[in-house]
Amino acid sequence: MSELIVKHIQKKYRRHQVLKNISFTLEPEKIYGLLGRNGVGKSTLLRIINNRTFADSGEVILDGQSVVDNEAVQRRFYLMSDADFYPSGMKAKQAFQWLSQLYGTFDWTYSEHLVAAFGLDVNQKIAKLSTGYLTIFKLIVALCLPVEFIFLDEPVLGLDANNRELFYSELLSTYEDRPRTFVIVTHLIEEIAHLIEHVLIIDEGVVTKDCDVTLLMNQAHVISGPQTAVRDFTQGLRVLARKHLGEIEMAYVLGELPRDTRTSTVSIQQMSLQELFVYLTDKVGE
Amino acid sequence: MHFDFSSAEPIYQQVADQIEEAIFAGAFVEGTQIPSTTEISREFKINPATVLKGMNILVEQQLIEKRRGLGMFVMSGAQNKIIAKRKASFYEDYVKSLIIESKKLGLSRSDLQGLIEKGYRHE
Structure with a gap:
């Protein structure tokens, strides 16, 4: 069980410095959510870790070795993304065989279960699969390969609500049967908010949040009530945003709240991870 | 659940x-x-x-x-433990909040006592 260390990664596209200085550590056997707005470089970062593109500088290290062009290390990773690298005409079941040889093994028992649960036709050519079933096919691969680090870039693309729910429960069940590290990149933040243990937020080329989700959310509240009362209550607190509905104010607060809040006239609710993300990364009004 | x-x-x-x-x-x-x-x-x-x-x-x-x-x-003994715990915190959890809310509504002490009596009669 090893940690994956990402250190000072920089990447420029043409003149645009996408990743300015990315550093974080992935601990073994945890489920991570990697969040960031469109174009922030999440996919690029995953491609760098998985040796599909190179960083301009910085390193990615596992067990003291760089992961760049390191085939032995790369066999311990799997990146599920929109890139397709299967030979044209290959059928789903042939791809399972092929990957099994490439990675040494494949969890055939579990894949059979998943194929039946999602209703994937393994005799279908991969190129002919619908968007949803292509995603399902890739997810089955991701969950059945013998890797320690699984990177899922938009894992629910094109999946209907039933299949998304099914995927989330299968993810948790395989995670408990065989703990591994998962990194999930998604824009459907609410759906993974309670699934992940740790959240990483990338904004403007750097990691702006790297923390345990429970601890983070214990500090994120919405305070609402009459404007003067809300102003009083939020004095000295970090307010990310304020909204108004007539005389009612809603303040989105990040930080420790006073201990006894019962007698106050404001109402206090939990902020959602999605709201927190939006207010932390919103560029309007800056 | x-x-x-x-x-x-x-x-x-x-x-x-x-x-x-x-x-x-x-x-x-x-x-x-x-x-x-x-x-x-x-x-x-x-x-x-x-x-x-x-x-x-x-x-x-x-x-x-x-x-x-x-x-x-x-x-x-878990069930009895829970009952004991809830009895101990009943004042904090319910009575205090009841009084705070009734004050916000401008209800007097006797109004509140009257309401509790009414609650028992309708049980």
Whole structure:
């Protein structure tokens, strides 16, 4: 069980410095959510870790070795993304065989279960699969390969609500049967908010949040009530945003709240991870 | 069991509360096994570490115990312990909030006493 260390990664596209200085550590056997707005470089970062593109500088290290062009290390990773690298005409079941040889093994028992649960036709050519079933096919691969680090870039693309729910429960069940590290990149933040243990937020080329989700959310509240009362209550607190509905104010607060809040006239609710993300990364009004 | 993901209460605390409620109500009987971390985690799509954190609160309060290789079981005397705990916090949890709310509404002490009497008559 090893940690994956990402250190000072920089990447420029043409003149645009996408990743300015990315550093974080992935601990073994945890489920991570990697969040960031469109174009922030999440996919690029995953491609760098998985040796599909190179960083301009910085390193990615596992067990003291760089992961760049390191085939032995790369066999311990799997990146599920929109890139397709299967030979044209290959059928789903042939791809399972092929990957099994490439990675040494494949969890055939579990894949059979998943194929039946999602209703994937393994005799279908991969190129002919619908968007949803292509995603399902890739997810089955991701969950059945013998890797320690699984990177899922938009894992629910094109999946209907039933299949998304099914995927989330299968993810948790395989995670408990065989703990591994998962990194999930998604824009459907609410759906993974309670699934992940740790959240990483990338904004403007750097990691702006790297923390345990429970601890983070214990500090994120919405305070609402009459404007003067809300102003009083939020004095000295970090307010990310304020909204108004007539005389009612809603303040989105990040930080420790006073201990006894019962007698106050404001109402206090939990902020959602999605709201927190939006207010932390919103560029309007800056 | 149901979780309110928008409640001000953290999910791990809700896990503890829901299991406690089930023991209190007699749904989880003393000496029997409660659902596993895996079962709760899968069913409600909650990270197992969060579920475990909630269960550990009840382990610390000696309401449930871990039996190695088997799972979590309701300890004997758990239901009485919960009743005692709730009686002890009844004043804080209910009476104080009742008075605070009645003051906000401008109800007098005797108004409130009258309402409590009415509540008993209609029971």
